[in-house]
Amino acid sequence: MKKDPDFHPDYHQIKVVMTDGTEFVTYSCYGEEGQTLQLDIDPSSHPAWTGGEAKLSDRGGRLSRFKKKFEGMF
Secondary structure, three states: OOOOOOOOOOOEEEEEEOOOOOEEEEEEOOOOOOOEEEOOOOOOOOHHHHOOOOOOOOOOOHHHHHHHHOOOOO
């Protein structure tokens, strides 16, 4: 293992603020010691984890053509 001190990134404590305002302290290579990471999206607000409704956008009619092609299949 390389012994060079500049080889590994600085690993330190930061504060993470979730979208609902809850906070926790964790270790990370992000920023500097004591810095705050404000999340734009997290497990409490992302549809993949909350089961929320996903929105499909129809770009150039591709979604419409797909629905028409497989209409009645399911």
